[in-house]
Amino acid sequence: xxxxxxxxxxxxxxxxxxxxxxxxxxxxxxxxxxxxxxxxxxxxxxxxxxxxxxxxxxxxxxxxxxxxxxxxxxxxxxxxxxxxxxxxxxxxxxxxxxxxxxxxxxxxxxxxxxxxxxxxxxxxxxxxxxxxxxxxxxxxxxxxxxxxxxxxxxxxxxxxxxxxxxxxxxxxxxxxxxxxxxxxxxxxxxxxxxxxxxxxxxxxxxxxxxxxxxxxxxxxxxxxxxxxxxxxxxxxxxxxxxxxxxxxxxxxxxxxxxxxxxxxxxxxxxxxxxxxxxxxxxxxxxxxxxxxxxxxxxxxxxxxxxxxxxxxxxxxxxxxxxxxxxxxxxxxxxxxxxxxxxxxxxxxxxxxxxxxxxxxxxxxxxxx
Amino acid sequence: xxxxxxxxxxxxxxxxxxxxxxxxxxxxxxxxxxxxxxxxxxxxxxxxxxxxxxxxxxxxxxxxxxxxxxxxxxxxxxxxxxxxxxxxxxxxxxxxxxxxxxxxxxxxxxxxxxxxxxxxxxxxxxxxxxxxxxxxxxxxxxxxxxxxxxxxxxxxxxxxxxxxxxxxxxxxxxxxxxxxxxxxxxxxxxxxxxxxxxxxxxxxxxxxxxxxxxxxxxxxxxxxxxxxxxxxxxxxxxxxxxxxxxxxxxxxxxxxxxxxxxxxxxxxxxxxxxxxxxxxxxxxxxxx
Numbered sequence: 001x002x003x004x005x006x007x008x009x010x011x012x013x014x015x016x017x018x019x020x021x022x023x024x025x026x027x028x029x030x031x032x033x034x035x036x037x038x039x040x041x042x043x044x045x046x047x048x049x050x051x052x053x054x055x056x057x058x059x060x061x062x063x064x065x066x067x068x069x070x071x072x073x074x075x076x077x078x079x080x081x082x083x084x085x086x087x088x089x090x091x092x093x094x095x096x097x098x099x100x101x102x103x104x105x106x107x108x109x110x111x112x113x114x115x116x117x118x119x120x121x122x123x124x125x126x127x128x129x130x131x132x133x134x135x136x137x138x139x140x141x142x143x144x145x146x147x148x149x150x151x152x153x154x155x156x157x158x159x160x161x162x163x164x165x166x167x168x169x170x171x172x173x174x175x176x177x178x179x180x181x182x183x184x185x186x187x188x189x190x191x192x193x194x195x196x197x198x199x200x201x202x203x204x205x206x207x208x209x210x211x212x213x214x215x216x217x218x219x220x221x222x223x224x225x226x227x228x229x230x231x232x233x234x235x236x237x238x239x240x241x242x243x244x245x246x247x248x249x250x251x252x253x254x255x256x257x258x259x260x261x262x263x264x265x266x267x268x269x270x271x272x273x274x275x276x277x278x279x280x281x282x283x284x285x286x287x288x289x290x291x292x293x294x295x296x297x298x299x300x301x302x303x304x305x306x307x308x309x310x311x312x313x314x315x316x317x318x319x320x321x322x323x324x325x326x327x328x329x330x331x332x333x334x335x336x337x338x339x340x341x342x343x344x345x346x347x348x349x350x351x352x353x354x355x356x357x358x359x360x361x362x363x364x365x366x367x368x
Numbered sequence: 369x370x371x372x373x374x375x376x377x378x379x380x381x382x383x384x385x386x387x388x389x390x391x392x393x394x395x396x397x398x399x400x401x402x403x404x405x406x407x408x409x410x411x412x413x414x415x416x417x418x419x420x421x422x423x424x425x426x427x428x429x430x431x432x433x434x435x436x437x438x439x440x441x442x443x444x445x446x447x448x449x450x451x452x453x454x455x456x457x458x459x460x461x462x463x464x465x466x467x468x469x470x471x472x473x474x475x476x477x478x479x480x481x482x483x484x485x486x487x488x489x490x491x492x493x494x495x496x497x498x499x500x501x502x503x504x505x506x507x508x509x510x511x512x513x514x515x516x517x518x519x520x521x522x523x524x525x526x527x528x529x530x531x532x533x534x535x536x537x538x539x540x541x542x543x544x545x546x547x548x549x550x551x552x553x554x555x556x557x558x559x560x561x562x563x564x565x566x567x568x569x570x571x572x573x574x575x576x577x578x579x580x581x582x583x584x585x586x587x588x589x590x591x592x593x594x595x596x597x598x599x600x601x602x603x604x605x606x607x608x609x610x611x612x613x614x615x616x617x618x619x620x621x622x623x624x625x626x627x628x629x630x631x632x633x634x635x636x637x638x639x640x641x642x643x644x645x646x647x648x649x650x651x652x653x654x655x656x
Contacts, residue, residue: 104581177471206443206469247524251528354645
């Protein structure tokens with residue numbers, strides 16, 4: 001789960017991490033009394049806001065409202081800006097970097113920090129980034145914070161604040177099931193305070209059941225992806241024109257790869273998972289057809305999935321939605337022969353291998 | 369011989385009375401696995417396909433000397449189930465459950481390690497030692513005994529590849545589905561090490577996918593091995609996934625993409641199949 005900046009700030013505040021004062025606005029009039037001077041920022045779930053013109057500074061409330069007027073309704077990537085966040089302009093003396101994330105290889109949380117924060121953090125040489133693994137069963141011990149402060153070589157009064165923020169970030173990381181908590185820049189202000197200049201938070205989707213308060217937050221999904229998500233279907237829209245239905249993430253990716261090898265491009269893919277429930281298959285087709293593919297390639301490898309049940313679901317779906325989009329089906333599983341007969345009767349092409357299926361799908365696309 | 373599951377494996381099934389648990393207990397028994405016990409709180413005294421059901425792991429292990437467990441319980445209860453099995457004394461834990469919060473996995477893995485327990489998964493199809501035993505959900509009919517090990521992050525894609533191997537007459541020692549989650553109990557490198565120690569395994573097939581750095585690490589390890597390794601990487605044309613802020617990029621420093629993985633394998637002398645069916649051809653090229 002991703003979070004708008006203002007929402008992430010809200011959660012940071014809950015954990016006592018200092019963030020700038022700010023006001024959320026859906027229309028310019030909402031900025032009656034913005035903190036001044038301020039930065040008016042588009043609330044979208046992707047980066048590159050600044051370059052797109054989605055961030056403007058303002059010295060007066062009038063300027064802030066004018067900035068909001070200009071930014072609201074703007075398109076940034078695939079999104080239309082619906083809200084802006086007017087945030088106190090920080091008088092920054094130094095920009096640091098601080099994050100907590102997971103290190104898959106070490107199977108442990110990783111605390112990273114640098115005295116060279118800001119825009120170009122990815123090009124900071126590795127030796128300038130402090131990395132400390134934290135034993136999850138033990139938690140963040142005080143020595144970690146002492147080492148962090150020493151290795152960042154910050155003045156005492158700054159180091160104390162950074163340590164305190166790091167400690168609270170780790171509490172947030174564990175408490176909110178976060179994949180990432182990142183502050184870049186962590187701003188050292190001219191008045192000596194240390195404040196989160198930005199707040200990035202990603203929470204583990206699998207832990208959604210422990211955080212029902214986040215369930216209704218908007219995510220970066222297309223409307224069709226949102227519809228699929230609500231039905232519990234994994235569905236992603238791509239920029240090609242061949243619709244792919246497969247089961248399992250690995251097989252779905254492999255199917256797209258083979259299509260590409262044969263000169264085709266996936267337009268959308270849907271992971272059916274481990275189901276042979278005809279109703280679910282029908283739902284899957286309904287979603288995929290809305291993405292208007294030129295041809296549908298169904299690739300199911302079911303060890304225990306009943307192939308004939310999947311085939312029945314496909315037949316019912318095509319009949320119910322009156323679709324004439326050509327379908328190429330490759331179904332392996334129990335009762336394969338019966339499945340092929342059902343598909344053939346319904347006018348679908350049934351093939352034995354992924355490669356053959358991909359070739360046929362590319363060929364049919366050319367004919368339509 | 370094989371790795372992980374042998375004729376001495378005495379398997380317990382946690383969540384045996386659920387739909388999945390029942391179904392796969394039958395399949396594992398059909399495969400010849402010694403399924404000696406099942407657990408389901410409150411269901412002690414009943415049986416599932418002739419397997420006695422216990423209330424707790426402790427009772428199951430005391431009553432049957434089970435030394436391995438396969439977990440089918442739903443995600444919110446999986447951490448509890450895993451710790452319970454570790455405490456009861458099993459030495460191998462196969463976690464099939466998907467969508468376990470990874471903060472739960474972060475707790476389970478170091479605890480298992482401290483207790484000397486090997487964990488496979490979570491979010492995996494399990495382990496099958498061909499012709500010997502199976503702990504998990506892989507389809508029985510795919511496997512045929514032979515000299516090749518298989519390590520995979522994926523489920524159905526593994527079936528696809530094992531099926532091609534079997535059709536080509538290239539049998540398996542053990543197939544290990546290590547799981548697709550960010551935090552897993554046994555890494556690709558650790559699974560490779562297991563196969564290196566198995567005299568029956570003459571080569572290993574690695575089925576990887578984009579994301580993380582497991583394949584790059586496995587490639588570096590393969591360079592040091594005498595046993596040949598072949599690979600397939602899914603997701604070469606997948607759209608770039610979500611970027612985990614700057615932190616993800618700093619950790620992986622350019623690794624994680626399909627190009628990076630394919631290049632790492634190529635540099636290590638590991639041939640990479642362009643599509644699943646090419647795996648048997650690659651094995652044949654090495655082993656005439």
